[in-house]
Amino acid sequence: MRIAVLATDPDLYSNKRLMEAGEQRGHEMVFVSVRNCYMDITANKPEIHYRGGEVLKKFDAIIPRIRPSLTFYGTAVLRQFEMQGSYLLNGPISIGRAQDKLRTMQLLCSKNIAIPRTGFANSPLDTKDMIKTVGGAPIVIKLLEGTQGKGVVLAETEKAAESVINAFKSLKANILVQEFVKESKGVDLRCFVVGDKVVASMERRAAKGEFRANIHLGGTGYKVKITPQERKIAVAAAKVVGLKVCGVDIIRSNHGPLVLEVNASPGLEGVENATEKDIAGMMIEHIEAQVGKKKKSKKVDS
Numbered sequence: 695m696r697i698a699v700l701a702t703d704p705d706l707y708s709n710k711r712l713m714e715a716g717e718q719r720g721h722e723m724v725f726v727s728v729r730n731c732y733m734d735i736t737a738n739k740p741e742i743h744y745r746g747g748e749v750l751k752k753f754d755a756i757i758p759r760i761r762p763s764l765t766f767y768g769t770a771v772l773r774q775f776e777m778q779g780s781y782l783l784n785g786p787i788s789i790g791r792a793q794d795k796l797r798t799m800q801l802l803c804s805k806n807i808a809i810p811r812t813g814f815a816n817s818p819l820d821t822k823d824m825i826k827t828v829g830g831a832p833i834v835i836k837l838l839e840g841t842q843g844k845g846v847v848l849a850e851t852e853k854a855a856e857s858v859i860n861a862f863k864s865l866k867a868n869i870l871v872q873e874f875v876k877e878s879k880g881v882d883l884r885c886f887v888v889g890d891k892v893v894a895s896m897e898r899r900a901a902k903g904e905f906r907a908n909i910h911l912g913g914t915g916y917k918v919k920i921t922p923q924e925r926k927i928a929v930a931a932a933k934v935v936g937l938k939v940c941g942v943d944i945i946r947s948n949h950g951p952l953v954l955e956v957n958a959s960p961g962l963e964g965v966e967n968a969t970e971k972d973i974a975g976m977m978i979e980h981i982e983a984q985v986g987k988k989k990k991s992k993k994v995d996s
């Protein structure tokens with residue numbers, strides 16, 4: 695097959711691993727930089743041009759690894775590949791949903807998947823009441839489009855919470871507020887979903903003095919055995935957002951597992967190292983199975 699990794703940085707561990715895993719399985723792997731693509735949007739012959747003028751030949755499958763800051767452009771490029779009939783490992787609508795934490799929370803609730811108590815408000819006039827609604831301080835405040843823990847803040851007191859919320863609002867940042875799940879003690883679960891299975895999971899422990907377990911913030915990943923209930927929740931979360939490959943973040947609370955978010959381009963380095971699994975290979979195998987199915991059903995149809 696001819697497969698594109700649609701991303702930004704070819705030297706990133708995850709992108710290198712995907713290229714390598716595809717080549718090992720005999721596929722023609724092409725790294726396509728999102729930023730270098732431009733489009734000819736025509737009814738019967740949608741084209742994608744590459745910086746320098748080359749017109750990209752059709753791909754059998756696309757592995758989108760679009761960084762959040764490029765979601766708007768990246769999903770537009772992805773739609774163009776979709777119009778050409780390429781199989782997309784993750785689709786543009788699902789990627790857009792996952793990027794917005796509020797939208798994700800609402801989708802999860804629609805399927806009764808438990809999340810920490812979460813609030814969202816527009817006006818500073820509602821700040822005080824919203825803090826009360828999610829159980830009062832300490833609370834967690836999150837940028838809707840933050841990643842790698844960078845947009846997640848813990849406000850220890852009511853006063854601090856109010857100031858942070860109103861400061862974010864004055865900068866026109868979109869935020870949600872959330873009950874702080876103290877008992878998780880800086881530990882979360884990253885469940886890696888491929889298709890309708892959790893293929894690997896790790897426990898991440900936050901660095902000393904930190905409540906966010908993200909690897910990018912110094913957290914450490916360990917192999918972990920998750921419960922059947924956690925497995926079920928992770929798969930259900932992936933499904934409601936519509937992602938075929940994703941990383942579902944879960945924390946263990948006194949009243950059971952709670953989903954924090956669903957990542958559309960989960961990093962491979964931490965989880966491959968912690969679990970010693972070939973996750974890049976599993977992603978390629980999933981494409982092989984899906985594209986194979988598509989071809990078969992076409993033959994049957996014709």
Ligand SMILES: Nc1ncnc2c1ncn2[C@@H]1O[C@H](COP(=O)(O)OP(=O)(O)O)[C@@H](O)[C@H]1O
Pocket residue numbers: 810834836840841842843844845846872873874875876878880881882905906907908943945954955
């Ligand atoms: N409500 C919460 N209670 C306790 N810890 C939290 C809560 N929300 C987030 N965290 C911690 O912060 C980390 C980052 O939050 P997350 O919602 O996954 O955002 P990001 O997209 O930045 O990773 C989580 O992995 C978890 O360790």
Ligand SMILES: [Mg+2]
Pocket residue numbers: 842843943955
């Ligand atoms: Mg996260």
